[in-house]
Amino acid sequence: MSAGDPEAIPSCQRVVECLPAWFEGALPSGEEGPMERHLVLCPPCGHLARTYRRVGDVARAAMEVRLPPAAAERLGRLLRARFAARPS
Amino acid sequence: MRDGFRAVLRKPGVELPSAVAPDQDLVTLAAAGDGVAFGELVARHQDRVYAVAMHLLRDAAEAEEVVQETFLAALEKLPGFRGDAAFTTWLHRVAANAALMRLRKRRRAPDTLAEEPMDELLPRFDAQGHLLADGPGHDWAKRADEQLADRQVRQAVEAAVQNLPEDYRIVFLLRDVEGLSSESMAELLGVSVAAVKSRLHRARLALRAKLGHYLE
Ligand SMILES: [Zn+2]
Numbered sequence: 332m333s334a335g336d337p338e339a340i341p342s343c344q345r346v347v348e349c350l351p352a353w354f355e356g357a358l359p360s361g362e363e364g365p366m367e368r369h370l371v372l373c374p375p376c377g378h379l380a381r382t383y384r385r386v387g388d389v390a391r392a393a394m395e396v397r398l399p400p401a402a403a404e405r406l407g408r409l410l411r412a413r414f415a416a417r418p419s
Numbered sequence: 420m421r422d423g424f425r426a427v428l429r430k431p432g433v434e435l436p437s438a439v440a441p442d443q444d445l446v447t448l449a450a451a452g453d454g455v456a457f458g459e460l461v462a463r464h465q466d467r468v469y470a471v472a473m474h475l476l477r478d479a480a481e482a483e484e485v486v487q488e489t490f491l492a493a494l495e496k497l498p499g500f501r502g503d504a505a506f507t508t509w510l511h512r513v514a515a516n517a518a519l520m521r522l523r524k525r526r527r528a529p530d531t532l533a534e535e536p537m538d539e540l541l542p543r544f545d546a547q548g549h550l551l552a553d554g555p556g557h558d559w560a561k562r563a564d565e566q567l568a569d570r571q572v573r574q575a576v577e578a579a580v581q582n583l584p585e586d587y588r589i590v591f592l593l594r595d596v597e598g599l600s601s602e603s604m605a606e607l608l609g610v611s612v613a614a615v616k617s618r619l620h621r622a623r624l625a626l627r628a629k630l631g632h633y634l635e
Contacts, residue, residue: 343550347542351620375552379542379627382634386623387595389633393576394596398469402483410461410490414454417494 340369346376350383442506450497457497461490464507467597468514474592475518477581485521489514508603515593516607522585537584540625553628572633579629583622590615591622 341349341362346369352358353366370377398406442463448456465486472485492513493506500506543551580591589608593599594615601619605612627634 342548344544344548347550347624351616351623373550375550378553379550382627382630383623385634386626386630389630390576390580390591390626391596393573394470394474394580396470396473397466398483398486399479402469402479402486403465405483406461406465406487406490407458409487410457410494411454413491413494414457417452 340365340372343369343373343376346370346373347379350380353380354384443500443502446497446500446506450500457494460493460506464510465490468510471511471514471593471597472518474596475515475589476521481521482518485514485517488517511597511599512603512607515597515599519589519607522589537587537621537625540628541621542624542628553631576630576633579626583625587618587622587625590618591626594619595623 346366349358349362349366353363358366370380440459442460445456445460445463449460468489469482469486472482472489473479476482476485489510493510496509500509545551580588580596583591590604593604593607594601599607601612601615604615608615
């Protein structure tokens with residue numbers, strides 16, 4: 332397959348390279364069809380794409396943290412004092 | 420109590436209309452001296468600001484200092500914000516910048532977490548350029564049939580992220596966990612947008628390999 336042929340199925344390497352752009356919808360429209368055909372026809376790339384897409388969501392859910400209540404109290408006291416002392 | 424500042428400033432019996440009020444309305448009120456509005460802004464954003472600092476620094480006391488610095492700076496800048504996005508974006512960038520400055524100061528000190536080499540976590544291709552399927556050797560694949568406790572999953576995911584080499588860890592945290600734009604990060608880190616995107620891509624690929632069945 333030649334690189335210049337828009338109907339050519341891209342290589343696995345090209346598909347992996349293009350994943351971020353594809354998920355952002357930023358792939359040139361002529362490349363979307365061949366990319367999607369590759370993902371359907373090539374199980375390793377299909378699997379890679381499915382799991383790649385989940386990384387951010389899984390990390391975000393697992394790493395959720397909240398300001399501890401005692402720290403929130405200290406922040407409140409600090410800001411209240413500073414807010415009251417502002418020149419108005 | 421979660422929202423200390425809001426509770427302190429709110430007069431008994433006074434209900435805030437702010438559950439749905441846009442940040443910009445609260446910014447305008449706060450800039451005019453309304454402490455309740457400022458308290459609501461703080462309550463709304465304190466967890467996210469803390470998360471940015473805590474993920475980067477991995478130290479609760481330092482992260483708390485960053486939160487305090489960030490909101491003190493916001494207080495000074497109140498009259499200048501125009502639009503909801505401006506306030507949120509600004510807060511996260513100030514917090515990220517403060518945390519990154521602390522990280523740079525620390526950089527000489529030995530890290531307690533050993534960074535793992537990235538290359539063996541990236542996809543491999545055969546001589547014809549075909550992607551090689553994931554082998555059975557990925558970290559947790561052998562435990563796919565076990566039901567891991569939620570807390571263990573969280574620890575495993577967090578460890579995988581925190582063990583990335585620092586340049587990759589920072590970009591992944593700020594973009595995929597905290598939601599900063601690639602452009603903001605390029606500016607904060609002093610590198611090109613292309614470099615940010617390339618690091619992010621490699622970080623995701625490495626994590627994908629490490630996190631195995633958690634992503635199925
Ligand atoms: Zn492929």
